[in-house]
Amino acid sequence: MRHSVHRELRRLLAACLLTSLPALAAELTIAQVAPFSGPLTPTGTHLRAGAQLYFDAVNAAGGIHGNKLKLQSRDDGYKATETVKQVRELLREGQPLALFGIVGTGNVEAILKEKVLDEAGIPLVTVRTGASTVVKSGNPWLFATRASYAAEIDKIVQQYETIGYRRFAVFYQNDPFGLDGLASAEASIRKANGELVAKAGYEKNTTEVAAAVKAIVAAGPQAVIMVSNTAASAEFVRQSRAAGNLAQFVALSVTDGPQVAEKIGKEVAKGLAITQVVPDPSGRSVPLIREIQENFAKFRPQDVTLNHTLVEGYLGAKILGEGLRRAGPNPTRKKLRDALEQIRDYDVGGQYVSYSASNRVGTDYVDITILNKEGKLLR
Template sequence: MKMLKKLTCLALVFTAALAHAENGVTDKEIVIGQFAVISGPAAQLGQRMQLGMQTYFNVVNAQGGIHGRSIKLITRDDGYEPDKAAAAVKALINEDKVFALAGSVGTPTGLAALPILTEAQVPLVGMFTGAQALREPFNRQVFHVRASYFDETERMVQHLTTLGVKKIAVFYQNDAYGKAGLEGVERALTKRQLKPVATGTVERNSVDVAKSLEAILKSEPEAVVQISAYKSSAAFFKQARAKGYGGQFFNVSFVGSKALADDLGDAGQGVVISQVVPFPYAGNSGVVRDYQQRMLEAGQKEFDFTSMEGYLTARVLVEGLRRAGRTLTRESLISGLESMHDVNLGGFTVNYSAKNHQGSNFTDLTIIGRGGKFMH
């Protein structure tokens, strides 16, 4: 009789555990979803973000996983279009049954996905965007790993004005991403009693920059801040130089640094790009040395800022999963991430709390040098 009672209790406990089991979690596996641009003009952003994450997940899996569970990454291509991003997120949650999301790419795509993942209460770690609209109002499901566009543009404007440059124009993508960057530049200039001397736009996934070029060059700016993806930014730069413009060019990190440098070739010398992750080409910090070693072990000889960000995103997610414990739920993952107070990953510090999911305010300025190589 006692044995029967014990078996009954165990059965009830097992049934309750099943009833509360999360999608995407088994005894052996944790399924993580990514919606990102894998095809089209901005494809390198999503591809490199995916590569950086997968590289670290492979390391973790080879070491036995998280509490005995390996990590499986499922990526759906959204083409950097909001409608496709919404569809991709729904498919990841409802069809692929992912446990959590990581490494999304883009502001308009992120904004389209936000209501869906929020309603489903699926955590998202590491959005490859610095838009304030994805940080305010605070969303408990979203954990950022990078600094904001406000942080990046403040760094750029501070640098330019310190050098005495005041005539600054803005070339931006005509969507939520571009407008977020424009707002950042305007805020930084207003702080110094200045405003853009001219602005010009380009449509997402387009390189039609002729009208913007004309409007901006007419104002004779000393510098142009570009808030767009690499194809359109490269097109604007090349056409401006062809018309004799000799001013400075600054880009935010989302541009896709390596892709831009590759596209510009030798002409890109002197172009400045703000960064939100440590310099991936020199082993000056533990996390960069680790990233380089793991990339080489994976047969990847080319380092870049985007895969570095993917790598850091995976590091942060894995740390949150470890802290969540063996009984893994989405709620325990959120608690695990929120317990990461000033966690140093080897030269890159992440700080979360129950009221702050910003993660990092790290910014840096880099310059494209000869042969498309980057310098501090």
């Protein structure tokens, strides 16, 4: 009898000790599949670095509801079939709470077509595409954190139409990304009563642009809208200038201006205009940028620069973080999805983000920058 009483007392004491201890913090895994090899390596690397910078800052401050954030990344080489394969493997092996930062229109389209998000019931926050096929897909698990390509192209056409440009050409990647941009450009130019004098493409994952250069030079446009990635954009500008094309070149935000200048030389790249979907990373007037600059100095990411792509990664991660805060201390994929969908006029630092059941594009920020003779971007 005495032994049973002692056992019961020990059990009660152990239970009291357990209930008095603080709950152990969980580690919330966020999975990213992006190009960390091939021509878009800098894009995947900087997008990941921006997200990791935000996670480092949050974790150093105690996490979100005490939960630490972990970013798990895999390489898809910018190949859509590999994107689907790698995402499915991560979903099986790592049980992530959310997906983050998939790069490429065709890559995201493949995820949607294969119903990966719907089957797993998992949110995808931040995609490096603004294609209408993605942002207007209506998928309830998708949360874009950049303006659409249509909005970028409208900004370009409006800007140059106001100074008298009427003759436009389009240089595009021959895949879903480029074809979506081409369709948007055709619509914008038509709406502005302009003329599309030439359109010419190149194949994805190449810089084989000679035929496009020849076709566009022959048409004599005043401005060329470039729906192309950094490597192809650089080669197109280099060959076009060598061929005597003096048109104004304007690339979408997926082209990194300073990298173009590094590839082809500052003098050749000078004057290239590029749309941006996040504020200038070197400025000090925007609170979000000051926050990023301070964290960049504090946590010192290796082998990356503080560029627009890194800012895009940080912004997307911060929006994801706000969703986690609203989802509570024990988030599930569905709780996170529902919390993100309820975000209205959230101030990320001088920029406002809103979602709803019918709106999966959280921000519409678009600006136009231009490379100067030092290879730096100016507004």
